[in-house]
Amino acid sequence: MEILAFGVQADEKPLIEKAFAGRLDVRCLDVFLGEDTAPIAAGYEIVSSNVNADLSGRVLRTLAEGGTRMIAQRSTGFNNIDLDVARELELTVSRVSSYSPFSVAEFAWTLAMAVNRSIVRASNRTRDFDFRLNGLMGRDMRGRTVGVFGTGKIGEAFTRIARGFGMNLLGWDVTPNPACVDLGMKYVDKDTLFVESDLISLHVPLLDATRHIIDGAALRLMKDDAILVNSSRGGLVDTDALVDELRAGRFAGVGLDVYEAEAGLFFTDRSLEAVEDDTLARLITFPNVVVTSHQAYYTHDAVGQIVDATLANVRDYLAGRRSENTLSPSP
Incomplete structure (x- = not known):
């Protein structure tokens, strides 16, 4: 299975590829997830997004129609995600509840x-x-x-x-x-x-x-x-x-x-x-x-922890497990 990761920064890409190597395949894109780019995810069961992705109801429906069943957001904040629509579509959504x-x-x-x-x-x-x-x-x-x-x-x-x-x-x-x-x-x-x-x-x-x-x-x-x-x-x-x-x-x-x-x-x-x-x-x-452009979290330590937590969230989804990082479905 290959995972599609949106909004990946140049410094972030090698950390993602190293963490996922030997476990899951991952394709990294520097474009952000939104209405115009959501169709790219057609055929991908799992996508990963960053904090500035547009995960409104319209985008979530496009993802679901393309076969996406899980969204792993690489951030603590999730105010950009319409969780009501995600639950309606029975999408699994996770975040990173904490990092450095x-x-x-x-x-x-x-x-x-x-x-x-x-x-x-x-x-x-x-x-x-x-x-x-x-x-x-x-x-x-x-x-x-x-x-x-x-x-x-x-x-x-x-x-x-x-x-x-x-x-x-x-x-x-x-x-x-x-x-x-x-x-x-x-x-x-x-x-x-x-x-x-x-x-x-x-x-x-x-x-x-x-x-x-x-x-x-x-x-x-x-x-x-x-x-x-x-x-x-x-x-x-x-x-x-x-x-x-x-x-x-x-x-x-x-x-x-x-x-x-x-x-x-x-x-x-x-x-x-x-x-x-x-x-x-x-x-x-x-x-x-x-x-500055939302870089406070951007240290090798913190990004490494975010990537590791994202990988864990994906593995939990594949194993049918839930954790404190699971936002959808509802508890």
């Missing part, structure tokens, strides 16, 4: 420090042999307050790094994490976290309840010189509202590894094309904003 939390937590801190210390601007200047320091002044993290919005595995890893910086720890989550409490974290309501934090990092999943949880009202509660970092899901932030606040001269820095309209854009080369997304184009122009 340190990959994302460390990258979130990389973004935070990049905007705090104006690393991108400084690097661009020195490439032009401009060695002035004007506009590059940052702030010590020690003694300042960090607000960790979501304290699961990634939020906990982020908190441990913050404690190493000597920061005051505030947290918000539906359920407090005892490990974070042991680190000295004080759990507060959302508004208090927004008001009191010098740095806010988002680590919650994208659900109906969390979509645009960082809206205009939340942004206006934040300090004018706060730093906001989002390495979780783009839909957590109302980007238009964020642009409005940035235009008003607010925030010391914003680091974004995700964007709410990133599907079909991130992971592709658009350098020779006109930018059609006015909001993203405006966002990137702000000197205190750093945008």
